[in-house]
Amino acid sequence: MKLIRLATKILLWIIGLLPVLFLLMLSLSEVWRFPDVVAKNFNINVFIAIVDNNTNLLATIGISLFISTVVSVFSVALGFYFSKTIAYHEKKRLWSFLAYLPFVLSPVIYAACLNYFFVVAGLGGTVFGVMLAQFIIIFPFNIILFLSHWNIRMQSYAELVSTMGGSTRQTFWKVLVPVSIPVLFVALFQSFLISWFEFGLTYFIGTAQIQTLTIKVYQSIGEANIHLAAYSSLLLMIPPLILLFLNRRIVFYTH
Amino acid sequence: MLLEVKNIRKKFGEEQVLKDVSFSLTYKETRSILGKSGCGKSTLLKIIAGLKLQDSGEIILNDQNINLVVPQHRDIIYIYQEPLLFPHLNVFENIAFGMRLRNKETSFIQEKVHKLIDELELQPQTKKMPAQLSGGQRQRTAFGRAIIVNPKILLLDEPFGNLDTETRASMQQLFKRICGTYHISSLFVTHDLKEALIVGDNFSLMSDGKLTNFANKQDFVNDELTGVKNELLFWKNI
Numbered sequence: 247m248k249l250i251r252l253a254t255k256i257l258l259w260i261i262g263l264l265p266v267l268f269l270l271m272l273s274l275s276e277v278w279r280f281p282d283v284v285a286k287n288f289n290i291n292v293f294i295a296i297v298d299n300n301t302n303l304l305a306t307i308g309i310s311l312f313i314s315t316v317v318s319v320f321s322v323a324l325g326f327y328f329s330k331t332i333a334y335h336e337k338k339r340l341w342s343f344l345a346y347l348p349f350v351l352s353p354v355i356y357a358a359c360l361n362y363f364f365v366v367a368g369l370g371g372t373v374f375g376v377m378l379a380q381f382i383i384i385f386p387f388n389i390i391l392f393l394s395h396w397n398i399r400m401q402s403y404a405e406l407v408s409t410m411g412g413s414t415r416q417t418f419w420k421v422l423v424p425v426s427i428p429v430l431f432v433a434l435f436q437s438f439l440i441s442w443f444e445f446g447l448t449y450f451i452g453t454a455q456i457q458t459l460t461i462k463v464y465q466s467i468g469e470a471n472i473h474l475a476a477y478s479s480l481l482l483m484i485p486p487l488i489l490l491f492l493n494r495r496i497v498f499y500t501h
Numbered sequence: 502m503l504l505e506v507k508n509i510r511k512k513f514g515e516e517q518v519l520k521d522v523s524f525s526l527t528y529k530e531t532r533s534i535l536g537k538s539g540c541g542k543s544t545l546l547k548i549i550a551g552l553k554l555q556d557s558g559e560i561i562l563n564d565q566n567i568n569l570v571v572p573q574h575r576d577i578i579y580i581y582q583e584p585l586l587f588p589h590l591n592v593f594e595n596i597a598f599g600m601r602l603r604n605k606e607t608s609f610i611q612e613k614v615h616k617l618i619d620e621l622e623l624q625p626q627t628k629k630m631p632a633q634l635s636g637g638q639r640q641r642t643a644f645g646r647a648i649i650v651n652p653k654i655l656l657l658d659e660p661f662g663n664l665d666t667e668t669r670a671s672m673q674q675l676f677k678r679i680c681g682t683y684h685i686s687s688l689f690v691t692h693d694l695k696e697a698l699i700v701g702d703n704f705s706l707m708s709d710g711k712l713t714n715f716a717n718k719q720d721f722v723n724d725e726l727t728g729v730k731n732e733l734l735f736w737k738n739i
Binding site for chain 1: 550551552571572573574575576577578579581583585587588589598599601602603646647650
């Protein structure tokens with residue numbers, strides 16, 4: 247029984263790691279021609295060449311991290327706060343419906359609709375414009391995510407603190423936020439991922455001038471630069487993996 | 502008179518939940534309010550706590566009308582059926598919570614909380630998190646968290662409803678003892694006849710939104726609607 251469990255575990259790890267190993271092989275190799283089973287000429291020179299070769303990878307990573315971090319932090323913080331107001335509002339159904347609207351249209355169509363306004367406002371092709379566009383999608387996502395969190399139990403916590411003499415601010419910071427830490431981390435993680443892997447909206451509003459890592463991967467594939475695409479994909483996977491690890495640790499710890 | 506509730510009426514939609522409810526509460530008194538589920542007991546307590554607004558009627562606390570006073574300034578604490586301990590705080594911090602809200606000095610908090618923890622027989626649980634406690638320990642912690650700030654009135658909404666028979670009986674005795682030690686005035690809502698008789702000094706019966714107050718325990722026992730007579734008859738005939 248133990249052996250089967252161990253074998254299953256190893257198999258799952260292999261299945262999980264296979265795409266990563268494949269990308270690693272592609273990014274470290276110089277040549278991979280048919281009919282070779284594996285690529286040839288492995289060395290880190292490919293890494294160095296890519297970084298040195300005016301590909302602006304470091305700047306791209308920096309912009310991607312900046313956009314995703316700012317957008318996820320702001321949309322989670324504001325989503326958490328406003329979802330509480332909506333959850334206990336007499337017109338909750340209307341506000342919830344409005345929060346779903348960006349998802350009824352696909353983000354690309356949504357971006358196409360918004361593009362004109364962004365260009366007129368001078369936000370097209372700017373980092374701020376991309377962040378704002380992503381926020382318009384990720385903020386309602388957080389509203390929807392948190393709406394179910396504001397249940398009768400949370401309301402009872404708030405009522406209890408108020409009868410104990412706590413102000414609204416004390417209730418929020420001393421009880422509601424600490425009690426919500428696990429769901430806040432899940433929301434932060436999800437929001438970061440949506441922003442990190444966002445392509446259509448970012449491409450449209452950024453007018454291809456704002457180069458995030460995801461856009462870089464698509465471009466590299468389009469240019470048939472398989473090694474750069476593999477290298478970019480590897481980099482693309484690192485922050486989500488770190489977040490996944492942290493998220494698991496924090497959520498499990500707080501539970 | 503500590504609390505006077507006069508002609509409280511409350512309607513939810515078309516349903517009249519409270520119909521001219523009136524009663525009074527004196528210092529150090531516990532009034533048991535007996536009633537079935539859904540008869541309006543919780544609504545009454547929430548109105549007194551300021552968590553819900555009545556349609557009409559008056560609530561007078563220490564000779565002052567508190568109809569428009571927010572819950573934060575009423576000094577009336579509501580204890581739910583579920584202990585609702587803060588899951589991110591241990592037993593000590595849960596009990597100290599009200600004092601932390603009032604920015605009391607750490608040494609004062611330490612002294613008061615430890616004294617109360619001893620009274621509640623929670624010493625071995627001091628550093629434990631709520632998830633590590635039994636039902637009775639949780640309710641004792643919730644109880645300590647409420648009384649440490651010396652509220653004018655405690656409102657208890659079926660606080661022992663989720664406990665097993667044995668724990669419930671010991672909690673009822675503990676409640677009586679603590680009420681005596683800390684001179685607590687309280688309204689104790691329950692659907693359990695025996696519990697109402699054990700914890701109460703005075704008695705009321707709530708049925709279909711109407712509250713009947715009894716002058717003494719004997720009147721409560723003699724009234725057909727309270728069900729005490731039926732209960733006695735059952736035990737006699739068994």
